[in-house]
Amino acid sequence: MxxxxxxxxxxxxxxxxxxxxELVDAMKAYNEELAKAGVLLAAEGLQPSSGGLRISYPIPGGMPNVTAGPFEEANELIAGFTLIDVKSEEEAYEWAIRMPDPHGFGEGEIELRQVFEAAExxxxxxxxxxxxxxxxxxDMINKK
Structure with missing residues (x-):
């Protein structure tokens, strides 16, 4: 999973x-633990949204809207991610709560989400x- x-x-x-x-060292140690356990697939940080683009599709089948960053509401944005492959949701939870505060200012927040598998x-x-x-x-009933 x-x-x-x-x-x-x-x-x-x-x-x-x-x-x-110190935080870089703590994150490096954490990622090394994930790798040693054989569960780490990827771990990356992202540049601030000021260098990003947001592409939205307001009309189905229509042209996309493109908006340049920065974007509002920092807590709704993503600063990075770690992708793991584990045996259970409980194991994923255990790894997630072991991650150091990702920003080091007591403001860190991690959202844990399961990835869809192709078969699903x-x-x-x-x-x-x-x-x-x-x-x-x-449709036939509604036309009557």
């Missing part, structure tokens, strides 16, 4: 304030056909 530990941004990370040497996204064609038939029947 794959899980992503999403590190939320703070006013410090959005201002581009670099972590202390692929639907059975028979079920899709039945759903299409049901939609057709509902």
């Amino acid at each position: 794959r899980f992503m530990m999403i590190v939320k941004a703070t006013r410090h990370s959005e201002a581009g304030i670099k972590p202390t040497r 996204l692929i639907r059975d064609p028979r079920i899709l056909a039945m759903e299409a038939d049901l939609r057709d029947q509902i």
